Amino acid sequence: MSVIELLAPAGDKDKLAAALDYGADAVYLGGQQFGLRAPAANFSVADLKQALDCAHGRGKKIYLTLNAYLHEHEMASLENYLEELKPLSTDGYIVSDAGVLSRVRAVDPQREIHLSTQANTLNAAACEFWRRQGVQRVNLGRELALDDIRAIRARSAMELEVFVHGAMCVAYSGRCLLSTALTGRSANAGACAQPCRWNYALVEETRPGQAFPIEEDSRGSYLMNSRDLCLLPLLPDLLASGVQSLKIEGRMKTLYYVAAVTRVYRAAIDAWLADPAGYVCDPLWRAELDKVSHRPYTTDFLPAGDATVHSADSRYRRTHDFLAVVRAVDGAGRALVEGRNRFHAGETVEVIGPQMRQQEFVVAAGEDEQGEPCSCIQPNARVWLSVPVTVQPGDLLRREKDHGDGWAVGGGTNAAPAAG
């Protein structure tokens, strides 16, 4: 484990493996209750046990999200769940609710506790308060500027974690009622419908059905559509500020997203650790972050306005499509790939792997697992391909988008960001 922890999300077992392979020191994931990502596959208690064995075998850590705010009628279930989890060697629980914190301390007093960003910790006094309550680490609110983080570091002994990358809410993280009010789906239950991303219009009370556009431009108005956070340009300052953990948002993101973003921050952190004075942000790293599905990036949460709200549209953009995962290699230059998007023999694709390994090649016709010839790889199909470049299990194939503008709709997720 490096001095600075790189903490990546894992929505399922495949993404956990990708996060570990591509450079995370620790991974956060949800169980099947109280974890604020209802639509994610999440981990059963048995899955979590396997995940812990896998991560600990590689010297890495796993934190479990228990960061919902609970109603009284849910507390008994929480206690049962905590009892079930207690025998496992989970490295820490991420909580938001003081009630959940108190029950963890009562049921499982040795367990390390991290305070979620949902708790909106913005000052050193709050950090010290939580430290007295048995919290070992706080994920600071994204509302903070770098100077605020430095000041907190100077005045508190609390272990500090900050988000470096990923989607943001215009509201205080999942503590937002917009989705509940408009759809009945609660952000606090991990089921946000993201109404802050919708295109709004004006309707006069006596003219139902006549929507008057509120136009900032011809596309409409997306007053509450937050940009995505990307603190790569500020990484040296952040690392020097004394925070212990840098967290990537995205338990609902794809395996490709988790791998591609994690490896960029791994490379950047390692470069800074090796030579802080000589650190230079490699343009390749920033370019790689444009290749995954994202909204326009910002380095700010505050002040609100153009810096953080993208009012032109709420679409995701990316320059590359994720095509396949390499599941095995046979020592004869062939790779067993499992499709995610359709691609064909004759196309130029790129294989990417940990430590910024990436190389293009032209796809040749392959054969399926029954030995039948195959020149088109469909989603979920498993095909043996001859690959004329270095390739390892866990590598990913991608293809540059051919329509040039890098725009893609629906390439992201449909859950509230920021939990954890």
Ligand code: SF4
């Ligand atoms: S993503 Fe959900 S929780 Fe976040 S601001 Fe939008 S509606 Fe609110």
